[in-house]
Amino acid sequence: MPVAQYGTTEIHYSHIIDTSLKHGYITVGFYEGVILKTPPIEDDKADKLILSKGRWIVEKIKLVERIPQGEIITGSRLLYLGKRYYVKITKDTTVKDAKVQFTHSRFNITINPDVEDRQSAIDKALETFSRDKAKEKILPLVKNWSETMGLIPNSVSLRKLSKRWGSCTNDNDILINFDAVKLPFSLIDYIVIHELTHIKHKDHSKDFYRELAKDAPDWEDMDERLGDIKL
Known part of the structure; x- marks a missing residue:
């Protein structure tokens, strides 16, 4: 199995050649590990592709490399x-x-x-x-970001949401999934910024993303990372 050295971390990955592909892409799963799929390329170029996404891969491994959901026992x-x-x-x-x-x-x-x-x-x-813990860790972030952005919600609630990390109602009530406390602070920050931006723009229009980029310039990467995490 190929290994790419990212700082002090060794990233072990599987390299799958697919002649139908025009570009390479990377996936990280609990059972599959890190997989790189590309058209025919040399080994050193494969390593470079892995290293170019090194930070994302390392963070994703931390999120998915755990005992699968099920019975929680000592050692989970x-x-x-x-x-x-x-x-x-x-x-x-x-x-x-x-x-x-x-x-x-x-x-x-x-x-x-x-x-x-x-x-x-x-x-x-x-x-x-x-x-x-969400009350302790997330609510202060909402307060700080709302003051920084100048977007004050009508109310803020922490709830168990089955299909989303957060939402903003037409009345500017912000709802945050309290399970977000399991995520890194960078992703929690992004969820908060995203929902506060909806106070100004209710849809996902170009104006929304233009506003979002002011406080979350890496919003595309954050969206991708959140999309890879199953609720």
Whole structure:
């Protein structure tokens, strides 16, 4: 398997030749890893293509390289602010259902051994954790960016959104998916900037993107990164 050296990080990737392609493209998946598909090119050019997207690849690997969703057990990895953290689960009869604590190096999840639906209890505790951390981490960003941009929302709410990271209503109420707290700050910033821009432009017109680019000049890259992350 080819390896490209990006700073101190080795990027292992698979190179697939496809004669029908005119340009190369890169994908990053949990099972597939990093895949480069190109028309016939030399190995050194393949490395250069990987390195040209090195920063994006490294960040994407952090997001997708985790134990797949399913039963959360000791040894699982959970996302928080763009990083994956080890999970340790312990049992305690004094705990009602389940409780989550984050130590800045791992997640400690305590669960009552008598709880009927163990996974549902853990999921509910993790949702509470995400909602609380979103209040702590995301709401100040909304306040700071709204003041910087001069775009003040009517209200700001954190909710569980199934198909989007955020929205802005016709009444300028901003809704942010509290699961965004799992993302890197760069992407959280972008979500906030994007929704605040909708206070001025409700659609995705050229005027909207022109305004968006003032505070998020790399909005196209951010859109692509968010599009690769499944809610």
